[in-house]
Amino acid sequence: MRPALLAAAAVLAAVLPAPAVQPDGTRDLFNGKDLTGFRNVNCAPGTFFVKDGEIVTTGNPTGFLATDKHYENFELDFDWMHVEKKNMANSGLFVWGDPLPAVGTPYTRGIEVQVLINFAPKDGWATSHGDIFSIWGAKCTPDRVHPVNPKMERCLPSENRVKGGGEWNHYKVIANDGAIKLHVNGKEVSGVSKSSPRKGYLAFESEGAECHFKNVKIKELPSTNPKADEVAKVWEGHVSLFTGLDLTGWKTEAGAWKAGGGVLRATGKAPLTSEKQFGACELIFDWKVSAKVDAVAVPVKVGGPTPIMVSLPAGAKGGGWHRQTIRREAGPVGPIVFPPMAGLELMNVFVKELK
Known part of the structure; x- marks a missing residue:
């Protein structure tokens, strides 16, 4: 090619955006600019x-940032770094x-790929370099029997390839037909199979430490036709009314309610009232008493003046x-109004406005 044509081609390459999808089907899951394509499920806006x-x-708080869509079979690549060094x-x-989170927890039901450093339990039940395990009602079969508890659905990695705080690590997660294989910094170290669900959302977790993610890319693979009971639930539009940290979005008297750690606790004699007003809506929340x-x-008001009585399930006790x-x-x-009942605790407060 002539020099002038080469120069023109270089200019065009510099100004034209890169293809959204690469020839092999790989695309950016994170655009590098904002959180388009993701949904902050149950954390404060700045988490x-x-x-x-x-x-x-x-x-802070503990919770998760989920993709907008379900994924079934895929190859996911991303880099991650914890800043904590000790x-x-x-x-x-x-x-x-x-x-949405599972009942009474800030975590979703699913399979977790561990992103952890500086952790070495004495009994060897977990590691900090690439465990894969089922959480909150999901199921899977580890590629290797757990060394401490053979019934535990947790695959420990074959070797430690994770770098420490302040250094970037690369994960490749290959998920296909209910099986997950994790490659840490270029080598497969752990895996599970026979997972359920085996189609659902992907999510990055917030759990007590600053963590960075970049170069998040995904290549979707052909479907292997999961059964209905192997597919995670679909988001129906519910949004969180609680930051997990404080009483932002709520009104009450000083000292009547305390917030933190993802939980709202009644500690006084005044109700907890949402600042936003609601008409037709669906409210979801987790609650417990002593x-x-x-x-x-528990009398809960949802938009109207007449409270709706919420009772323990038949045969259930407090706690x-x-x-x-x-x-x-x-x-x-x-507004939505919760009463100041002694010992009442709330979490996972979500609402969907109905048309």
Whole structure:
């Protein structure tokens, strides 16, 4: 090619955007600029953000940033780095997860690929360099029997290839037909199979430590036709009303409610009232009361002035988490109001406005 043509081609290459999908089918899952394609499920607005072409999580509160769409079979590549150099630093990738957290926890049901450093339990039940395991009701079969508990659905890596704090690590996650293989810095070290679900959301985890992610790319593979019960739930539009950190978005008297660690606790004599008003809506929340309580009715107002009584399931006692769904098809507009009942705790408060 003539020099002039070469120069023109170089100019065009510099100004034209790169192809959205590479010839082999690989595409960027993260655009390097913002969180388009992802949904902050249950964290404060500032828990996940983009800086210098990286997704950053502060680690506080615990929760997850999920993709907008389901994925089934794929090859996922990404780089990650914890900034902590001495103490344990935790995060993770959730594979095939549900759109909302499991009951009484900030985590989704799914398969977790561990993103952890500086952790070495004395009994050897886990490592900090590439474990894969089922969480919160998901199922899988480890490629190797767990050395401490043969029934544990957790595959420990064959070798330690993870670099420490302040250094970048590369993960390749190959997921196909319910099997997951993890490559750490260029070599396969762990895997599971027979997973359920085996189609769902992907998510980066926030869990107590600042962690950075970049160069997130995915190549989708052909479907292997999962059964209906092997597919995670689909997001129906519910959004979180609780930051997990504080009472932002809520009104109450000083000292009447405390927030932190992903939980709201009634500690006074005033109700907890949402700042936003709702008409027709569906409210989902997890709640529990003291273990000393065998029967209780919690009056919750959802938009209208008349409270809806929420009771423990038949045969259940206090001390455990329960998920409640209240659907209000029509009626006057008003706030969501939780009563100041002694010992009442709430988490995973989500609402969907109905058309």
